[in-house]
Amino acid sequence: MSNDTEHRPAEVFAVFLRLGLTSFGGPIAHLGYFRDEFVTRRRWLSDAAYADLVALCQFLPGPASSQVGFALGLMRAGWRGALAAFAGFTLPSALLLLAFALGADAIDGPLGTGALAGLKIVAVAIVAQAVLGMSRSLCPDRPRAAIALGAVAVLAFVPGAAGMIGAIVLGALAGLVLGGEGRSLGGPVAPGVTRRQAGLALAAFFGLLILLPLVAGWAQGLAVIDGFYRAGALVFGGGHVVLPLLQAGVVAPGWVSEADFLTGYGAAQAVPGPLFTFAAYLGAMLDPAPSGITGAALALGAVFLPGFLVLVGVLPFWDRFRAMGRAQALMRGANAAVVGILGAALYDPVFTTAIGDMRDFALALACFLALTLWKAPALAVVALGAAGGAGLALLG
Structure with missing residues (x-):
């Protein structure tokens, strides 16, 4: 595994920014994206070394995929590389969620409020899948x-x-x-x-x-x-x-x-x-x-x-x-x-806040089955939940 700090942190930032914009699916999926990028394509480290690093980060408290990224940046370009990896991987989703928070009050009407209710129902399915x-x-x-x-x-x-x-x-x-x-x-x-x-x-x-x-x-x-x-x-x-x-x-x-x-x-x-x-x-x-x-x-x-x-x-x-x-x-x-x-x-x-009646439960169950049995991407399930919530709001 390279400790060469001559590689510019900008290189690390660019790679992790692309991953931060495209890595859907949660921490396990992120580790798969990292392996493909840094072991298979760029050959920054060996498969065995990468497996060892993943084992360490899964053993410790904290966000495993972000810790792996931080360590890869550290080993590639020193402390500036570690910070570059963190910034590139984290900023896209952080800025999107910040924008969502700042604009949440502007969402009004039955469709908007129904879609927000649908997001709460999606959380039931996501957490249930994680527990399983x-x-x-x-x-x-x-x-x-x-x-x-x-x-x-x-x-x-x-x-x-x-x-x-x-x-x-x-x-x-x-x-x-x-x-x-x-x-x-x-x-x-x-x-x-x-x-x-x-x-x-x-x-x-x-x-x-x-x-x-x-x-x-x-x-x-x-x-x-x-x-x-x-x-x-x-x-x-x-x-x-x-x-x-x-x-x-x-x-x-x-x-x-x-x-x-x-x-x-x-x-x-x-x-x-x-x-x-x-x-x-x-x-x-x-x-x-x-x-x-x-x-x-x-x-x-x-x-x-x-x-x-x-x-x-x-x-x-x-x-x-x-x-x-x-x-x-x-x-x-x-x-x-x-x-x-x-x-x-x-x-x-999660359940007590999101589920108000049998219709909510049916939507949550549909989202859960889509995740676990039909292996639908999380993004598609979120869209299903938001659309379902909007539909339930229109039905009254």
Whole structure:
């Protein structure tokens, strides 16, 4: 894997901008696009090296596809390359969702409001598909299915961010107790990061996680950064898991309504790039301020930052850490718990907010079947949901 920093960051930005404009389908699809672009076409790294990098990013909290892109930019063109990769891949969807948030109030009439209601119904199908897929890969046996069920039970009695953190911690401890066979995670990863830089990144990751809640009461802007940073720091198992964490961060305190939250989540399925850019929509919709462009920038930076800090912090130590059986057991338990967290979010707020009657449920079921059985693209399903919602509104 090349650490040659002579390659201009502009090259990295151009490649990732094209991917940011065309990469539909969620994080797993993004990783496929990356492999085709950087392993097959451009030969920036070998297939084995790419697989090792993907294994690392899927092991850590944060947005896996964005972390892979950040690492590829880092290894190709240094720190400026890492930032160029992030900007190119993230800006298209972030700007589209920001524009949607700023123009949402202008949507009026039965067709417009019906289409927005349809986006909330699409969210039911998208999250249900994510729960199904994640349960198959992360809860393939009875012990891990029990951990997921336990996470749902924790959230039933302790809702909100505290319950989610508790469920993840308990799930990790249960995974350690249950043990199990370790995974084969391939060969070494070339870091492009010194141990000193890694130590500073880890110190920043944990320092902000501890410090931000203590200073959040000083100003609303700090509270916003705290909520989005905490959400980004606790996402295990895929981009959709950020949904309940963001819901706890912005809906629970009353900054964004549940209806607006689900409308934005549905719209996020229609744009390319990382799902974490949903934070740009939420930041723009915040009440009280900061909102608009300022709120979007704060939310977007805060939700991505912890994933990049922990990636940089672990890169030089990854080869040794992943060989530890206990570390793998902890992660297996934590990943099973996040399946339960997402399953709980599927019921509340997703289902309870979006589904008002049997007609809504029928549309949600049609969208779910289109995704899972007919393998329709997410963009087509979003269009189906919006059109169906508009149609139901006209029927009255």
